[in-house]
Amino acid sequence: MQGQSLDLHAVTVRFGDVVAVQPTTLSVAAGEFLSILGPSGCGKTTLLRVVAGFQPPSGGRVVIGDEDVTGRAAATRPTAMIFQSLALFPLMPVWENVAFGLQARGMGRSERRRRAGTLLELVALRDYADRLPGQLSGGQRQRVAIARALAVSPAVLLLDEPLSALDLKLRQHMRAELRALQRRTGVTFVYITHDQNEALAMSDRVAVMNRGAIVQVDSPARIYAAPATPFVATFVGESNVLVGTVAHRDANAVLLDTPVGRLAGRAVNGLVAGDRALAFLRPEGLRLGAAQPGDITIAARLESVELEGPTVSMRLRAGSMALHATAPNLGQHPVPGDDVPLAFHPRDIVVLPDGELAS
């Protein structure tokens, strides 16, 4: 198995007057794990179906390796898809499910059986070859679907939210397994999800999609720490949003007048004094109590405290602003109703021009 690169050139999908996918250009390197993250209805599944060959694009080109596959049928593309419902064949035993793609390629029965055995070993299901899919657990079915897709030696594996039906524990386990499998096989993975944790945990790069367009493609760390738009800042992780007016901007920093006072943040292009702008602060960037050098401190009232296990989640009010802060659970919790000093460092503030937020 050898992964190949995937290139989308201005791929567009229109259903009548509705534009499901805006002209989208995206490059995925061979052997890369790329997640496409977006809310439901953002066009991510449609985009995946274009790559798989189920949805002819209204415009643009799909290139895999150095071959243009835009006009080719799904059956002849070097891609394999894992469906959200898995779409296992319920009446075939597990090994025949896995070997189905090999049968389609005209391979003999005994050879198919042998290859299916090898693939089932890869996903640790060798002993289940003769069961029916209905007799397996959710996680096992998942692995059958993966083996079935890998059986045809795809250059690009397309995954359409395959973990969404599993419970939390199993999902976390499968994430690690998928990632390990991808490293081992070297196949290019394009993974569709609306779950930011999944996208951040597994991917080499994440493409965030909204309203049919990709708004940012970056490493998980950059997506989280340096969101490009207000949508990304609020869709990926949680952010406190402060609406402000630009007071001053220079090459390195921007000064913003907000309801909690004047804040300094990293500069962004395109903002001039007087503009409306948004400041984003992650809950973990807000600290109660002792200020560190360079911190900004504001006065706030603690309204409620929720224990979330490893962390404590706190709702605060500073003037007219409701704020959310989280802190490691160290066993000592502040009492709701107290007036507390709230500190944060300017480098944790992300300032962006006004724009659409994730709902």
Add this chain to the structure above:
Amino acid sequence: MNRLVATYGRTLTALFWALLLVWLIALVLVPTGMMVESSLWRMEQTTAEAQDSLDIDRLYNDISVAELDRSSAIGAKAAQLDAKLAAMKRQVATLEGREIVPVKVYTLRNYLSMSGLHVRVFVRTLFYSALVTLLAAVVCYPVAYIAAFARSARHGALILLALLVPYSINELLRIYAWLMVLDYHGLLNTLLIRAGIVPADDPIRFLEYPGSVFLAMVYAYILFMVFPLYNTLTTLERSQIEAARDLGASAWLIHRRVVIPHAKPGFAVGCVMTFMLSAGSYSVPRIISRGTGGDWFTQLIYRQFYEAHNWNIGAAYAVTLLLACLLFIALVMASFRVSLRDIAR
């Protein structure tokens, strides 16, 4: 039972059970039971005894005629008739004196007395019914598939509606429509004559070919194959077909390994319905062949009841057909590896 009581209360539960019982008794047990019962006995009489009974019937007939004549006769003629009447009445009395009332005897002979010709008709009926079923399955599968996987639900509904339109007309009228098409000077022959393919004075006698009954029967019962197939096909996830396509399968492989196996319960229900309706059809062979083609077994049953007046033999024939149909159902379910539970789904 307890669950029903808990959900619906005693009164409603009792009503449910009462309705179920009435259904079973009135629609299943009584008619089938009566048919089976009368197939198991016959009135036993020797030939001579039967001749006596016939003679008595004929004499009573003659007496009535003579009495009618006597009421308008006068003079010598009247005296002559009186003498004749008296002689006939004496004869009736003698015959009635020695007449033995036939006894009801339970026997399996009704089942064993089928003539060679009737056995041939029976086998022919089953064979053609199986053929009708097969043809219906072959024709209906693509139609049901297209309707089930139409581009939109509205598309599929329109296709089904179009299929359904002819079936909103009475069955007899539909068959007569075929009669008008196939008749000696029907639509088909008219067109052939106009086209100069067939001479006007010697049209093709379509109705005398057994194939015509066969065709009309396919037409009459084909819908009973479409709907069960359509129903099971709509439960097939579209993504299964896409997954198969994605893995590189040809259309043939997709249908053979994914779609047809899924549709098996639909095939089973459709085959059972089509076969039972064809084997039990009376109107189609009666109207289309009008006695010119070969008989259908149902026509033999009809004649046993209403022309030979031998209800016991008729009942035995009917039960034989019923058993053949039950055997066919068992065979179909075994060969499709479908259980009753799959069908009830």
